[in-house]
Amino acid sequence: MFTPAPERYDSMTYRRCGRSGLDLPAIALGLWQNFGEANPYEVQRDIVLRAVDLGITHIDLANNYGPPPGSAEKHFGRMLAEDLTDLRDELVISTKAGYEMWPGPYGDGGSRKYLLASLDQSLRRMGLDYVDIFYSHRFDPTTPLRETLGALKTAVDSGRALYAGISSYSAERTQEALAIADDIGLEIRVHQPSYSLLNRWVEEGEPSLLDVLGDAGIGSVVFSPLAQGMLTDKYLDGIPAGSRAARGGSLRQEFLNERTLTHVRALNEIATERGQTLAQMAIAWVLRDPRVTTALVGASSVAQLESSVGALENLDFSDDELDRIDRHAVDAGINIWAPRSSTL
Template identity: 85%
Template sequence: MFTPADDRYDTMTYRRCGRSGLDLPAIALGLWQNFGETTPYERQREIVLRAVDLGITHIDLANNYGPPPGAAERNFGRMLAEDLRDLRDELVVSTKAGYLQWPGPYGDGGSRKYLLASLDQSLDRLGLDYVDIFYSHRFDPTTPLRETLGALKTAVDSRRALYAGISSYSAERTQEALAVAQEIGLEVLVHQPSYSLLNRWVEEGDPNVLDVLGESGTGAVVFSPLAQGMLTDKYLDGVPQDSRAAQGGPLKEEFLAPETLERVRALNQIAAGRGQSLAQMAIAWVLRDPRVTTALVGASSVRQLEDSVAALDKLAFTDAELDAIEEHSVNAGINIWAPRSSDL
C-alpha cells in the first residue's frame, strides 16, 4: 500500500470552485492520454502516485479514455484498490459520458438511458460507489437539455455522484443548461472547456463562456492548456517522428503550420524571459483569470508532471508580459471538440 508524503498539501495551491464549498487544486491530473493499455501500468502508477505526493487531489477521467475505451478507468480503479484505498476521501474523482462508448442507439449522446448506464459502468470499472463529479461530456442537440440535466440530477440524488458538471458547452448552451438546472433543482458545479494560448474560444462572444461562469458562480476546470503538447518544447524545431502529431491522433500534424510554430517559438522566448518553460507559462497564463479554478494537465512521465506543477511557482504576469503574449496568442484552429459540442 502506498504511503503518501506528509507534506503533500504544503505547496499546492487550492482554489474554490465557483461559489461552491469545494476547493480544487490549481493543477489537476487528467487521464485522457497515456493511461490506457498502450502505456505500461507501472509508469501510469508512478505518475498518479507522484501527483498525489504533489498535492494533486483531483483526478479526471471519462468513460472513453483509453485506449481502448474504459481502460483508463480500469487502470485507475486498480490504483484505488491497491494504493489509494485509504485516501479515497482525500481525492476528487471525476468522470464523464457523452461521446461514443458502445455500439447501437444507446451508447452515445446525452440521453438519460446512456448517461446513467455509462455512469454505472464507470463505477464498476473504478470500483467505487460514487464519483465526486459526473459530467455531461458534450452538448447533444438531439436530446432535450432537460433530459440530460435530469440524468445528472438523478446521478446526484442517488449519490452515484456528489456534483454535476458540463463540458465544452458554448456560452449560449451553458446559459440554457444552467437555467434548466435551476428549474429542476440541480446545482451545476463546474464547466470543463478547452482553453489555451492557441485555443481561446471561451473568450469569444458577448457574453462569453468565462463571463457566464463568472456571473453564475460556476467553476471552470480548463483542459488542454498545453494545446495537446504544442505549447511545450517538443515542436520548437519541427515535428519529431516519435511525436503524437507524427503518429496520428487528436493532435494533427496540419495543426503545426509554419506560422503557428513561429508563434510558439515567440511564446517560448517570452517564457524564457520569465524564467519558465513554455509549458509552465502556458499553464500560468490560463490560471491568470480568477474565473478559472483549475488547469487540467496530462503527463507521460513524472518529470513532465513535475514541470507542469512548477508553473505554480510563478503565476503573476506583468502588463508588459501580457501585452507581449497577446501578440502571439491566437486561435490556431485546433479546437477539435467544437464541431461536436460548442459550435452547436
C-alpha cells in the same frame, strides 16, 4: 500499499470551485492520454502516485479514455484498490459520458439511458460507489437538454455523484442549461472547457463563457492548456518521431504549420525571459484569470508532471508581458471539440 508524503498539501495552491464549497488544486491530473493499454501500467501508477504526493487531489477521467475506451478507468480502479484505498476521501475523482462508448443507439450522446448506464459502468471499472463530479461530456443536439440535465440530477440525487458538471458547452448553451437546471432543482457546479494560448474561445462573445461562469458562480476546470503538447518545446523544430503528432489522432500534423509555430517560438522566448519553460508559462497564463479554478494537465512521465506543477512558482504577469503574449496567443484552429459539442 502506497504511503503518501506527509507534506503533500504544503506547496499546492487550492482554489474554490466557483461559489461551491469545493476546493480544487490549481493543477489537476487528467488521464485522457497515456493511461490506456498502450502505456506501461507501472509508469501510469508512478505518475498518479507522484501527483498525490504533490498535493494534486483531483484526478479527471471519462468513460472513453484509453485506448481502448474504459481502460483508463480500469487502470485507475486498480490503483485505488491497491494503493489509494485509504485516501479516497482526500481525492476528487471525476468522470464523464457523452461520446461513443459502445455500439448501438444507446452508447453515445446525452440520453438518460446512455448517461446513467455509462456512469454505472464507470463506477464498476473504478470499484467506486460514487464519483465526486459527473459531467455531460458534450452537448447533444439530438436529445432534449432537459433530459440530459435530468440524468445528471438523478446521478446526484441517487448518490452516484456528489457534483454535476458540463463540458464544452458554449456560453449560450451554458445559459440554457443553467435555466433548465434551476427549474428542475439541479446545481451545476463546474464546467470543463478547452482553453489555451492557441484556443481562446472561452473569452469570445458577449457574454463570453468565462463571463457566464463568473456570474453564475461556476468553477472552471480547463483542459488542454498545453494545446495537446503544441505549447511545449517538443515541436519547436518540427515533429519528432514517436511524438503524439507523428502518431496521428487528436493532435493533427496540419495544426503544426509554420504560421502557428512562429507564434509558438515567440511565446517560448517570452517564457525563457520569465525563467519558465513554455509549458509552465502556458499553464500560468490560463490560471491568470480568477474565473479559472484549475488547469487540467496530462503527463507521460513523472518528470513531465513535476515540470507542470513548477508553473505555480511564477503565476504573476506584468502588463508588458501580457501585451507581448497577446500578440502571439492567436487562434490556431485546434478546438476539435467545438463542432461535436455545441454551437460556439
